[in-house]
Amino acid sequence: MQDFTLNPSDRSASGTDPEDMIACPTCDALYRLPDVAKGSRARCRRCHTTLTAPRDGAMTQIVMLAGTSFILMLAGVFFPFLELTAAGRTQRSSILDVALAYSDGPFVGLAIAVGALIVIVPLLRLLALIYVLAPMAFGWRPARDAIAVFRFSERIKPWSMAEIFIVSVAISLIKVAGLAHLSLGPAFWAFVVLVFVTALKDTFMCRLTIWKTLEQRSH
Amino acid sequence: MENAGTAQPLITARDRGLVGCPNCGRVHSAPVPAVCVRCSEPLRDIAHDRSLQRVWAWLAAGLIAYIPANIYPMLRTESLGRSSESTILEGVVELIQHESYFVALVVFTASIAIPISKFFAIIYLALSVQRKVRQGVHNRYRLYEVVEFIGRWSMVDVFVVAILAALVQLDFAATVNPGIAAISFALSVAFTMLSAQSFNPKLIWESGELSQP
Structure with missing residues (x-):
């Protein structure tokens, strides 16, 4: 991958159509948007924010990776992620069990929040991305309210905490190590793969390309 | 950093009287709409932030x-x-x-x-x-x-x-x-x-x- 920074639009080009320019979303630096070659990445010269990083077939790849993540997430929810053995008894815990552990009392809110951050928000994001990008991967018109849905998926991104959950499971494992014998279940590994697939998906995703495609195809 | 070497000085959209979308970077000239024409993000001038x-x-x-x-x-x-x-x-x-x-x-x-x-x-x-x-x-x-x-x-x-x-x-x-x-x-x-x-x-x-x- 080739990285380069953009040159600022020169002052003489005051007649340039706003559609051919981009203002860096984080620092407002103005650039005339060149045709960035596929596979390269254009960054803002001042704050190094990635402005655009188009790739061939990225939409299809993202949709497929999101589909993969979806299946991994289902496995992660229903299979046990930790198996605990003490006094000859074994207890397997799935994420569903974690959520149901506080089905009453003052900790219902906590359980809902934890479940949302680990499972619901990542799932919503995946579904939103598939909804927005699948029609574009096929070259169709955008789905209804695709703009609102994509905005929503970007908004909830920081609240998607599957990778933090993995670290938490590892810490729990060590904390209880003295109390009982613990081993990692299949769901834990599903989550590990999920985090890698999600990271891969996010590097493929060029937000500017998606917004421009949505804009062009909406008309 | 921005003043290094032969680099041209940076211009912000605001310097030009333009408003850049804080979400997708779409540039809007006056009259500036209330929301970005591309991604519907609300647009505000930074002076009124x-x-x-x-x-x-x-x-x-x-x-x-x-x-x-x-x-x-x-x-x-x-x-x-x-x-x-x-x-x-x-x-x-x-x-x-x-x-x-x-x-x-x-x-x-x-x-x-x-x-x-x-x-x-x-x-x-x-x-x-x-x-x-x-x-x-x-x-x-x-x-x-x-x-x-x-x-x-x-x-x-x-x-x-x-x-x-x-x-x-x-x-x-x-x-x-x-x-x-x-x-x-x-x-x-x-x-x-x-x-x-x-x-x-x-x-x-x-x-x-x-x-x-």
Whole structure:
């Protein structure tokens, strides 16, 4: 991958159509948007924010990776992620069990929040991305309210905490190590793969390309 | 950095009387619509930016929630008829006593070091923007990026408590229950995340702009 920074639009080009320019979303630096070659990445010269990083077939790849993540997430929810053995008894815990552990009392809110951050928000994001990008991967018109849905998926991104959950499971494992014998279940590994697939998906995703495609195809 | 070598001086959209979308970068010329024509993000001129009010409000909420998070127990453990409660700090001390130094370090970093330094970082960034400090724009922007990136990781302790409580159930000799601090700590982390998200990074760059002749 080739990285380069953009040159600022020169002052003489005051007649340039706003559609051919981009203002860096984080620092407002103005650039005339060149045709960035596929596979390269254009960054803002001042704050190094990635402005655009188009790739061939990225939409299809993202949709497929999101589909993969979806299946991994289902496995992660229903299979046990930790198996605990003490006094000859074994207890397997799935994420569903974690959520149901506080089905009453003052900790219902906590359980809902934890479940949302680990499972619901990542799932919503995946579904939103598939909804927005699948029609574009096929070259169709955008789905209804695709703009609102994509905005929503970007908004909830920081609240998607599957990778933090993995670290938490590892810490729990060590904390209880003295109390009982613990081993990692299949769901834990599903989550590990999920985090890698999600990271891969996010590097493929060029937000500017998606917004421009949505804009062009909406008309 | 922006003045290095033969590079052309940077121009911001604002210098040109244009408004750039803070979400997708679409440039709008006057008359500027209320929302971005491409992504529907609300467009506001930075001179009328009120985001700092939200930053301070969420930060205050986060600070208030952080107090009970440290005073009340995070975890209640009952083992062989004995019950013990531990706050965040006591949890770290216990881990050190059990010689799990690495985990102690992780929990200390996630639950104590990161939240407290995040409070100070946001206060510093907001004050520096309000007082129109011109120096260290790049470093301040980097600090903002770190705060945005790292804040979520404080949730580790909340998840650990939830996992332990679910795992160590009644069938066993020991039971583990979350304490009230788990809720207030989770709220504190969420409020501080909202505070950092409310911060408009363009304000940092804007204050630096003034230093250029």
